[in-house]
Amino acid sequence: MAWELLFSSDIGLMSLVVIIGVLVIGGVMGKLYSSKMEEESRKLGK
16 A cells, blocks of 8 residues: 555655665765765875
């Protein structure tokens, strides 16, 4: 029932978009922070 509501109603679809957006933003920020930490450690290691 919850899955039907998530995929069939307007509120459910908007919630799904928000959930996916938060996951994508979190992944992008994690990748950005990871690359910055790696860059900083390489700079300090030299």
